[in-house]
Every structure is written in C-alpha cells, then in structure tokens.
Amino acid sequence: MSTAARPTDFSTAPRVLVVEDSDAIREPVVAAFADAGFISYGAAAGTELESMVVGRRPDLVILDVMLPGGRDGFELIEVIRARCDAGIIMMTARDAIDDRLRGLRAGADDYVVKPFALDELIARGQAVLRRRHGTGSAVAVGDLLVDSDAGTVTRGGVQLDVTATELRLAQFLVAQRGRTVTKPQILQAVWGYDAYDVNLVEVHVSALRRKMEAHGPRMIHTVRGLGYSLRVDV
Numbered sequence: 001m002s003t004a005a006r007p008t009d010f011s012t013a014p015r016v017l018v019v020e021d022s023d024a025i026r027e028p029v030v031a032a033f034a035d036a037g038f039i040s041y042g043a044a045a046g047t048e049l050e051s052m053v054v055g056r057r058p059d060l061v062i063l064d065v066m067l068p069g070g071r072d073g074f075e076l077i078e079v080i081r082a083r084c085d086a087g088i089i090m091m092t093a094r095d096a097i098d099d100r101l102r103g104l105r106a107g108a109d110d111y112v113v114k115p116f117a118l119d120e121l122i123a124r125g126q127a128v129l130r131r132r133h134g135t136g137s138a139v140a141v142g143d144l145l146v147d148s149d150a151g152t153v154t155r156g157g158v159q160l161d162v163t164a165t166e167l168r169l170a171q172f173l174v175a176q177r178g179r180t181v182t183k184p185q186i187l188q189a190v191w192g193y194d195a196y197d198v199n200l201v202e203v204h205v206s207a208l209r210r211k212m213e214a215h216g217p218r219m220i221h222t223v224r225g226l227g228y229s230l231r232v233d234v
Contacts, residue, residue: 014129015039017058019049019076020091021068025114029062032118033125045069046076053083060125063108064091065099077106085164087128089121097199104203109165110191111200127192139174142232143216146174155215165190166208173220173230182227 016038020026026042033040038060043052047069053061061080065073073090080086090103090111100111109128112121138147145154146167153160153170162170172189173181183201187193191200205228209220221229 013037013039014059015056016041016060016062016125017049017052017056017086018042018062019046019067019073020062020064021045021066022064025064025091028118029121032122036122036126038125046071046073049076050079050083053080053086057084058086060087060089060129062089062091062121062125065093065103074102074106077103077108081107087125087164089124089128091116100199101203104200105207107163109163123193124191130192139171139177141174141177141230142219144170144174144212144219146170153212155212158215160211160215162208162211165204166211169204169208173228177230180223180226180229185227 014037016033018026018029018033018041020029020042021044023044026044030040030042041052041056041058043049046067049061052058063073063076063080067073067076071079077088080088088108088110090100090108091114092099092103092111093114100113103111110124112124138145138149140146143156146152147154148167148171151164151167153162153167168190169186172186183198186201186205187197190204205220209218212219217233219230219232221231221233223229
C-alpha cells in the first residue's frame with residue numbers, strides 16, 4: 001500500500017519515492033523527507049513502483065534491495081532509469097557488500113546501510129539531488145569531451161552511455177586534469193559529503209574508466225596510495 005506525505009509548498013519542492021516493504025522503516029523515512037521539505041511518497045512493493053514513477057515523476061528514489069512482488073531492487077533500477085532521471089539511493093543490509101557493489105554498478109547513485117540515521121539519509125538524498133546536474137561549458141582533454149550543459153561525455157567522437165553520477169565524476173576529473181585527486185576529494189565533489197567510502201568511489205571510477213577505454217587508451221590513471229589522475233600520456 002502506498003503512502004504520501006506532503007510539505008506545505010509542493011509546487012517547487014523535490015519529490016522523493018521511498019520503496020520499502022517494512023512499514024517500520026518506510027513510514028518514518030517518508031515522514032522525515034516531508035519534514036525536510038520534500039513531496040514524499042511511499043510504496044511497499046516493487047509492483048507499485050512502475051506506475052508511481054510515471055505518475056509521480058520523482059526526483060529521488062530510496063530503494064530497498066529485498067522487496068516482495070517478484071522484482072528486487074536491482075531489477076527496479078532498470079525500470080526507474082527507463083522512465084525518469086531520478087537519483088537512486090539503495091538501502092542494503094550491513095553485511096551485504098556484494099549487494100552494494102551490484103547496486104552501484106547497476107546505476108544507483110549512492111547507498112545507505114541498515115540501520116541508518118534519518119538525518120544521514122536525508123543529507124545523502126539532498127547531496128544526490130544537488131549533484132545530479134553539473135554546470136559549465138564543454139571541456140576537452142585529448143579526444144575526451146565533457147559537455148556539462150548538454151550532459152554528455154564523448155570519447156573519440158562517440159557519445160558514451162554514462163549515468164548522472166559518472167557525468168559528475170567526469171566533470172570533476174576533467175576540471176582537475178593533470179592533477180592527482182584523492183578518493184575523499186572525489187567523494188566530496190561528486191556526492192557532496194566527506195565520509196570516506198572506498199567502494200562508492202572505486203566502483204564509479206572503474207565503470208567510467210571501462211566506458212572510456214572502449215574507445216581509446218587509458219586516461220584515468222591510478223596513483224598508488226594517493227588516488228587518481230586524468231591525463232593523456234604521450
């Protein structure tokens with residue numbers, strides 16, 4: 001059964017959809033986002049998600065991995081991505097490291113580990129929305145072109161199929177081209193918070209690197225013990 005909680009001014013407020021079968025988790029999260037100024041909806045099963053994504057057009061989806069109704073959270077990421085450009089935060093169990101990595105590879109922007117603090121979840125949600133779309137003109141490094149206004153990454157004349165997170169990562173790396181940037185610096189720039197998370201950074205760097213290298217030599221280089229550097233090696 002879906003639920004909804006709305007702030008006073010819903011004309012310009014961001015919309016969040018919380019997909020979680022546990023009432024004890026879903027309802028406080030829905031209420032907390034509403035208190036934080038969101039138009040906040042809840043769904044108890046993945047079967048409700050498709051119609052709600054189309055009808056509600058959420059800006060952010062908080063998505064549990066284990067859901068009733070035949071589709072798990074990983075499959076539902078594809079449903080969301082096919083129908084809207086919402087940011088996605090996965091909710092996973094503390095010991096489910098494979099689930100976290102799989103979710104990030106499938107296109108989730110971030111994840112939280114149960115049990116989590118509501119303030120942290122809201123802060124992460126706000127950071128995802130704040131970082132969804134970069135600004136600025138196109139920047140070229142070698143045959144790599146990152147166009148923030150168009151929201152595209154092109155390599156060797158081929159437009160890459162990048163997620164919104166990968167676009168932000170590419171924007172940051174080209175802005176810091178030739179420099180070594182640490183993983184905490186990337187986390188702050190791309191996700192908007194300081195808490196160190198090696199999996200979050202490494203998975204997205206690896207995904208972007210793989211897409212770029214499908215059309216040319218390596219440009220994102222690992223600097224052992226420090227971080228990464230985007231450069232053209234001659």
